[in-house]
Amino acid sequence: MKRTLLTMATGLAIGLSSSMAMAESTKMTLSSWLPAGHPIVANMIQPWIDNVKEATEGRVEIKILAKGLGHPKVHYDLARDGTADVTYSVHGYTPGRFLMTKAVELPFMGDSAEALSVAYWRVHQSHLAKAKEHKDVKLLGVFSHGPGAIHNSKKDIKSAADIKSMKIRVGGGIVSEVAKSLETTPLLKPASKNYELLSHGVADGTFLPTESIPSFKITDLVKHTTLIPGGLYNTSFFLVMNKDRFAGLSEADQAAIDKVSGEAFAKLAGKAWDVADQVGIDAIKANGNSLTTADEAFIADIKARTAHLEKEWVEEVAEKGVDGAAALAELRKIVTEYESD
Numbered sequence: 198m199k200r201t202l203l204t205m206a207t208g209l210a211i212g213l214s215s216s217m218a219m220a221e222s223t224k225m226t227l228s229s230w231l232p233a234g235h236p237i238v239a240n241m242i243q244p245w246i247d248n249v250k251e252a253t254e255g256r257v258e259i260k261i262l263a264k265g266l267g268h269p270k271v272h273y274d275l276a277r278d279g280t281a282d283v284t285y286s287v288h289g290y291t292p293g294r295f296l297m298t299k300a301v302e303l304p305f306m307g308d309s310a311e312a313l314s315v316a317y318w319r320v321h322q323s324h325l326a327k328a329k330e331h332k333d334v335k336l337l338g339v340f341s342h343g344p345g346a347i348h349n350s351k352k353d354i355k356s357a358a359d360i361k362s363m364k365i366r367v368g369g370g371i372v373s374e375v376a377k378s379l380e381t382t383p384l385l386k387p388a389s390k391n392y393e394l395l396s397h398g399v400a401d402g403t404f405l406p407t408e409s410i411p412s413f414k415i416t417d418l419v420k421h422t423t424l425i426p427g428g429l430y431n432t433s434f435f436l437v438m439n440k441d442r443f444a445g446l447s448e449a450d451q452a453a454i455d456k457v458s459g460e461a462f463a464k465l466a467g468k469a470w471d472v473a474d475q476v477g478i479d480a481i482k483a484n485g486n487s488l489t490t491a492d493e494a495f496i497a498d499i500k501a502r503t504a505h506l507e508k509e510w511v512e513e514v515a516e517k518g519v520d521g522a523a524a525l526a527e528l529r530k531i532v533t534e535y536e537s538d
Contacts, residue, residue, distance in 0.1 A: 223257045223450075225442060228272060228281035230265040230389060235412050237434075240469035241340075242285060245436070245462055252453035257446065259283055269387040276437045277333040288433040289370025290387055296517065297325040298433035299510050300524055301341045302371035304503050305427035305496075307532040310406075310474070311467030313431060314340035316531035318463040324524035328517045331435070335443040337454070338436040338462040342406045343474040344428030345372065348419035349402025350395065353489050355423070357498050366394050366403040371506060372430040376404065378502040391415050404429060407477030408470060416484045423489045426496065436462060 227246070231238050238261070246259045259282070266275055272286035273294075288298040301317045321339050347354050354360045357379050365381045367373050368388060376383035384400055388409060394400040395418040402419060410416050436458070443451060481488055491499070511521035 222255065223442075223446060225257065225259045225282035225438075227259050227261045227283040227285075228266040228275055229261050230267075230269045230272060230286065230387075233261070236408055236469060236473040237285070237466075240473065241462075241466040242436075244465060244469075245457065248457040248461075248465075249454055252457045253450045257450055257454065269389065273334070273435065273437065276439050279439045279441065281439075282442045283337075283436070283438045285434060285436045287368055287370075287387070288435060289368055289372065292369050292373070292385070295330050295370075295433070296510075296513055297321070297328050297330055297519065298339070299371050300325065300521070300528060301339075301433050302431050303507055303510070303525075304371075304375060304425075304430055304499060306341075306431055306528070307536060308344050308427060309467070309532070309536050310341055310343040310470035311464060312532045312535035314463040314467030314470075315460055315535060316528050317341055317433070318460045319531055320524050320528045322459075323527065324519060328514070328519055331437065333440070334437040335440050336435065336437055337458040338466070340434050340436075340463045340466040341431040342434070343408060343431075343470050344406060344425065345404050345430040345432070346407055346425060347402065347423040347429060348405060348410060348415075349421050350419055351401055351421065353421050353423070353487050355489060355492070356495050357502065360402075363401040364399070366391055366400040368404075368432055370433060371510075372404055372432065374506055375430050375503055378506075379499070388413065392418070395419065406470070406474055407481065408473035410477050411480040412473070412477070416480055416486065420486045421489070422481055422486060423491055425491045425499065429499065434466075 229238055229242065233239065249257055249259060266281055269286045270290040272284040275281045276284040288295040300320065301313060307313045317339055347360065349363060351363065352359060361380045363381050365376050365383055366386050367376050367383045369385050373383045373385060384394065386394060388405065391403050391413045392415055395403065395415055410419065507525065514521040
């Protein structure tokens, strides 16, 4: 009888322990402004979510909400205020708010999103973080898409003269200044507005990585693509969590999330973007669209027109106590070494 009671008590204790463990699991929400099938969501954010669950042994589960909680430009604030636990978006969608992020957006930073994203995270940690531009949230990652290209509905772009005066959709940040340097009329709108702007003739073209052409279903709207070796520009993204939600986790779970975030997430996201860019190029070719690669003369002209952007950025960040020249030198060094491995 005593043994039976002891067995029952032990079983009850184990059951209660299991129930407590289940009760202690943390459920979080992630607001996404892109469709579930977009490469950012399907091949970057969702794998990261899976990695978080595995790393925390199921104690932290993140669910992507069925519908985003607002415009892409408010997603940083959604995480800051706790409206959503986790968010991602483009730094440049809120012009003037983030200055350090322009380091990765400058023209001709490289041809690999993986190399650039990994370099970006490392340089953020070594140089840019001291500006504390993400102090209101827990920064989980910064990353970049692949080399930005020129896509339009009018004609092949082989020189600055060909694109002059065109209305071009841009995402904000340095790319807006690049568009102005090429004497276009930049339309500052998120990437999710590409189809609407192009289908209604509001925009003549758009600056995007090749991944985005099939992803936003605009292959038939932009029949002309010009690739810029090294990238016409890049775009800086963030992945952030509400500070209080992160602070409320155990130290073990915080460490587990950190392990699959940061550079690990930059590598995951960048590698997925490189794959998606090739899918984009294949889709452009399969659709019979023209695909042009900028020649040396066009590249030299772009470099001359945009040279002031780097100088101006270095001067701006110096006021924040950041050595911009050193940050860019390190960024380029890491990209070169990473791409050569």
